Amino acid sequence: MALNNLLKKDLNFILFGGKGGVGKTTMAAASAIRFAQDQKTLIFTTDPAPSLADSFGQEIGNEPTAIKGVKNLFAMEIDAKKVLEEFKEEYGEDILDILQQGTYLADEETEEIFNLDIPGLDEVMGLKKITDFMESKEYQLYIVDTAPTGHTLRLLTLPELLDDWIKFLAKTRWRYHYIIERISGKEIIEKADEFLLEMKKTVKRVRNLLQDAQRTEFIVVTIPEAMGVRETEDLINDLQKFNIPSGHIIINNIFPNNDCQFCKARRKEQGKYIKEIKTLFPSFNISEVSLQTEEIREVKKLNQLTKILF
Ligand SMILES: Nc1ncnc2c1ncn2[C@@H]1O[C@H](COP(=O)(O)OP(=O)(O)OP(=O)(O)O)[C@@H](O)[C@H]1O
Numbered sequence: 001m002a003l004n005n006l007l008k009k010d011l012n013f014i015l016f017g018g019k020g021g022v023g024k025t026t027m028a029a030a031s032a033i034r035f036a037q038d039q040k041t042l043i044f045t046t047d048p049a050p051s052l053a054d055s056f057g058q059e060i061g062n063e064p065t066a067i068k069g070v071k072n073l074f075a076m077e078i079d080a081k082k083v084l085e086e087f088k089e090e091y092g093e094d095i096l097d098i099l100q101q102g103t104y105l106a107d108e109e110t111e112e113i114f115n116l117d118i119p120g121l122d123e124v125m126g127l128k129k130i131t132d133f134m135e136s137k138e139y140q141l142y143i144v145d146t147a148p149t150g151h152t153l154r155l156l157t158l159p160e161l162l163d164d165w166i167k168f169l170a171k172t173r174w175r176y177h178y179i180i181e182r183i184s185g186k187e188i189i190e191k192a193d194e195f196l197l198e199m200k201k202t203v204k205r206v207r208n209l210l211q212d213a214q215r216t217e218f219i220v221v222t223i224p225e226a227m228g229v230r231e232t233e234d235l236i237n238d239l240q241k242f243n244i245p246s247g248h249i250i251i252n253n254i255f256p257n258n259d260c261q262f263c264k265a266r267r268k269e270q271g272k273y274i275k276e277i278k279t280l281f282p283s284f285n286i287s288e289v290s291l292q293t294e295e296i297r298e299v300k301k302l303n304q305l306t307k308i309l310f
């Protein structure tokens with residue numbers, strides 16, 4: 001099947017994305033089982049409502065947890081909100097410093113700015129944790145089960161968002177430097193500068209990784225319905241806009257072609273959308289997965305799906 005050619009590539013990072021409820025977690029989990037046959041694999045999610053534990057049918061913590069019955073496979077649920085809190089604890093003072101020294105805002109005002117929800121910063125922090133992990137080289141392959149499309153898109157555009165934010169901080173910072181150096185004649189390098197550098201490095205690392213065709217692949221999961229086709233188009237447009245390598249679509253929940261009249265009718269309707277997806281994305285590898293009679297949960301059933309996907 002179509003996912004097989006990914007086994008030949010030497011990938012380090014595979015993401016599964018698509019609209020809510022189409023089967024991302026299930027496809028990611030089943031694929032992880034196959035990839036773990038050849039390399040030590042870590043599957044993780046930054047979804048605020050994580051479901052890997054449900055899919056594998058075992059408890060999974062916020063540290064890598066071995067999956068029972070699958071050699072070389074570990075899973076982790078990253079609580080991005082918690083990572084962000086830790087980060088605020090470490091750097092919060094410095095950010096406030098920058099804002100207070102570089103602008104003419106009152107304390108309460110800067111406090112207010114700092115507490116604004118910077119959209120998606122929690123997810124960047126989740127990604128930061130992942131890139132830190134990658135540098136440790138403990139695993140050969142990292143698989144991400146992403147949050148539903150809205151979040152995913154935010155996650156993809158984030159490096160840019162964060163970059164703007166850093167530019168703003170750097171500009172304010174620079175103004176402060178300029179004034180102090182004029183007055184005192186001294187050059188100042190403080191922890192706040194370190195923070196800006198650290199953030200810049202993180203943004204760069206995440207972006208480089210996401211755009212690296214040798215190491216990264218984004219697999220789009222969808223269902224054969226009008227909405228599914230539209231969301232797939234939007235997602236693939238964004239992936240291309242941000243140069244994120246993607247060449248695989250999994251169409252899930254296809255009705256079986258059996259004697260059941262209801263299934264036949266649905267299958268016929270789905271056929272139109274399957275054809276449309278194939279016409280819209282002629283260069284993509286398309287895998288078709290039929291709707292099973294039961295939920296696909298726990299290693300035994302995930303294994304059956306692995307055979308369909310590979
Ligand atoms: N082909 C299939 N046949 C039967 N059940 C399926 C199939 N694919 C997925 N499921 C079931 O559908 C449910 C939703 O799947 P899953 O959790 O993988 O979707 P998701 O895209 O990750 O959802 P969310 O957007 O909420 O994270 C699960 O209970 C899963 O077992």
Ligand SMILES: [Mg+2]
Pocket residue numbers: 024025026047051145
């Ligand atoms: Mg999911």
